Amino acid sequence: METVLSISNLTKHFGKIKAVSNVNLQVKAGQVFGMLGPNGSGKTTTLGMLMGVVNPTSGSFKWFGEEPTHHIRKKIGAVLEHPIFYPYLSGQKNLELNAMIKECDPANIPKVLELVELSDRKDDKYKTYSLGMKQRLAIASALLNEPTVLILDEPTNGLDPMGIAEIRELIKKIAAQGKTIILASHLLDEVQKVCTHFAVLKRGVLVHTGPVDDVGRGSETVEVTADVENLNEVLLKFAGTSTINREDGTFQVSLRDGFRSQDLNKFLFENGVIASHLVTRKKSLEKQFLEILAGA
Amino acid sequence: MLHLLQIDLKKLTSYRTFWVICGLYFVTLAVATASGMEFLKWLARMFEDFGQEINIDRIPLYHFPDVWLNLIWFSGWFKIVLAIMVVISVTNEYSYRTLRQNIIDGMSRAEFVTSKVLTNVLLSIISVAMIFFIGLVTGLIYSPTQAYESILTDVDFFLAYFLEIFFFLSYTLMISVLIQRAGLSIIVVLLSQMIELIITVNINEDIPWLVPYFPMRSLWNLIECPYPRYAFQEIKDYLDPLSFAIVAGWTIVFNLVAYRKIKKSDI
Incomplete structure (x- = not known):
């Protein structure tokens, strides 16, 4: 696969503060690449250098x-960060200006406005837009030159749940067109939902990089509830049980390698216990992320 | 190059403040420079009240070639209005953070500075064109001599006038880039004459040869006040190459400092 971006030993110091230290990273064509990290971990500084x-x-x-x-x-x-436009210009005029700077065809403007559903507000001044509209205009502006690479830094920051869902759909729509997307976020859920690969930054150091699909591989956790007194004892008898935790009235059973949730279900049934609730939990990116940060 | 000027004009031409300030500048400039005769008439009436008489026809304010230098020197006072426009245009890019977005969108830092410098050039050219036009019209109305040679005398001062405006706007651009805040930049631009005056007065005793090289001072030397000639004093009615070189040198320095600052900083 073609390498879109390769970073080698990228470092940025602000005085004594080491914002980014020796980051090495490769992004290939077609990846939706998530950059994770707590606030102040150097995500925006890294993207700022790239741009x-x-x-x-x-x-x-x-x-x-x-x-x-x-x-x-x-x-x-x-x-990068929040949307930036000239507040006294209309959405349309702002995009015309961006088209001039990017030296791309202004004929794309109606198309991108349509995509982000801002066509009917295009002649209003930017300063009258809501935050969600500003974010969408920023995405429209980023798409103006039909780029093969899109960089989005916290694109859902400060949006309401509906706005977040809209932006997420938009990102998926864009990714489906085969564009490479680099997405910085501290919303892990967001990254897990849209990204194919991710990297984790901690205090400016790259501590992890890999595919999102790898997350959740390995042992399963099963959440069980049943209307019996001695569920705990029954679960302990199951050969595949590694550990049991009781949380909010349900039992969280970690399985040993080679055992699946259906094995547990079958075992319970054979022992005369009918589960009223049985859910397989994959390890979430959140859990993995916290483990990576704790380990680094 | 033209592309960069178009980008900056695109930012300004939909900005109401730009039209208000430029409108005020060009209207006041036009009215003030064109109404010199009316001012002299008013002055004559005042003197009449005191029982004295002055013959305003003896004051060749708008006669060729005097008209050029008279208007050019007087118009120089109004450049501060354009300077305030430049401060607003540049500091807006910082306060809206649009400078950052311009770079992200694919402008180089040099292109950004160039687009601002080109607007300064354009504003200077428009100022020159307007004063030339007003001078020509008022001259044709009031001047007893309409000979080509007297019309063409001293027109080289328009080169100096262009440089004066462009120098000052370049200075303002540099101050705005260094300070990045509109209010403070305007105060510094307004006070720079006075600050420089305080310095030059203090060093005039010890190192007088250095004084003409100070930026604001060099501007006064480039175009000296022409009115003392009506009090039978000699004035410098030729373009001094050294003054011109000093002002041009400072203009280059200001633009380079602005460029270096933008080049080096994280935005």
């Missing part, structure tokens, strides 16, 4: 195998 607004202290990066120039940035769509 030319922060001068790196040392290290380098290449877009499409080329040294970065402002011409390359014109081929990338990016929204």
